[in-house]
Amino acid sequence: MSEQFPNIEQIKKHWESAARQSLDAAGLRPTARDPYLQSVIETAMARFLTPGQKLLDLGCGDGLSTLRFARITGQAVGVDYVADFIKAAREHAAAAGIENIHFETGNILDLEPIRQNFGAFDTITTIRCLINLPDWPHQAAALEQVALTLQPGGLYLASEGWLEGLEGLNLYRGQLQLPAIPVVGYNCFISRARFAAEAQKYFEIIDYVNLGLYLFLSRVVQPLFTRPEPPSHTHHLNEVAAEIVNRGIMAAAFDSCDYCGTYILRKRG
Ligand SMILES: C[S@@+](CC[C@H](N)C(=O)[O-])C[C@H]1O[C@@H](n2cnc3c(N)ncnc32)[C@H](O)[C@@H]1O
Incomplete structure (x- = not known):
């Protein structure tokens, strides 16, 4: 059983500790350990970005996704509650020579x-930020904050951790004698049904980008392929899976095991 992080301070301490190094022991970014998953999420969001949009990336971590979005919109603000992530994000922006981008603690x-x-x-983006709140009441409060911070008609692009998809993926894994994917204690997966119902108080759901094919190939096919060796987030199969998904091929496939697809929400107004 994973260690539990029952309150925000303990979850924040986890991220403050993670932020001390830009790469973890496996050479992966602590905020986005699967680089190809990150690429498919960013690509899904990028399709809804246009030049001139004023963009806010909440829970921006080291800011690399924010920078990618700012290259499209021409301006962006990244916010994270960990000061060391904000420092790293500012350094990344300076190194990339991107102006009109601000990183603030918040x-x-x-x-x-x-x-x-x-x-x-x-436009507001969150990639695995609400999932780091300890329970649904906090996650619903964050959704309200997002709505308050958007213009009427503005877009909220949300890729979090969806419970139904995790359960669906683990069902396939169980049928193939693979262990269930463990949920780390600082993540509180969100029911899509509950998220969608709450979101509709403030937003119209205009689209949903399914990433189930990537998750099936990387979390079911790859471990079967590499066993008895452990799977790896940087395996070439993940790169190929990301390429297929980024091209929109079989976009509806494996929706039952999609635990981090992207909601496209438009604020009512
Ligand atoms: C899983 S990481 C993802 C980071 C980034 N979005 C990415 O995709 O690389 C979650 C991030 O959310 C931040 N975070 C978690 N809870 C937060 C909160 N209540 N307010 C602001 N940032 C938060 C963490 O510090 C961390 O940087």
């Missing part, structure tokens, strides 16, 4: 300081 549960500094945004 908590998704209280975005009033960000609203006062920057006003309302056209």
Whole structure:
């Protein structure tokens, strides 16, 4: 059983510790350990970005996704509650020579300081940020903060950790004698049904980008292929899977094991 992190302070301590090194012991970014999964999520979101959009990336970590989005929109703000991530993100932006990008410390549960500094945004992104809140009431409060920080008609692009997809993927893994994917204690997976119902208080759901094919190939096919060796996030099969998904091929496949697809929500107004 994984260690539990029952409150925000303990989860934050985990990320403060993770932020001390840009790469973990396996040579992977601590905030995005599967680089190809990160690429398919970013590609899914990038399809909804246009030049001139004022973008806010919440829980931006080291800011590399924010930079990718800013290259499209021309401007972006990244917010994270860990000061060392904000420092790293600013360094990445300076090294990339990207202007019109700001990184600020802040908590998704209280975005009033960000609203006062920057006003309302056209687009907000979260990649695995709400999942780091300890329970559904906090996650629902974060959803309200996102809505308050968007212009009417603005877009919220959300890739979190979806419970139904995790259970569906683990069902296939069990049938193939693979162990269930463990949930680390700082992650609280969200029911898509509950998220969608709550989101509809503020947003119209205009699309959902399914990433089930990538998850099936990387989390079911790859471990069967490499066994008895352990699977690896940097395996060539993941790269191939990402290429197929990024091209939109079989976009509806394996939706039952999609635990991190992207909701495209438009704020009512
Ligand atoms: C799994 S990482 C993902 C980082 C980044 N979005 C990415 O995809 O690389 C989650 C990030 O959310 C941040 N975070 C978690 N809870 C937060 C909160 N309440 N307010 C602001 N940031 C938070 C963490 O510090 C961490 O950088």
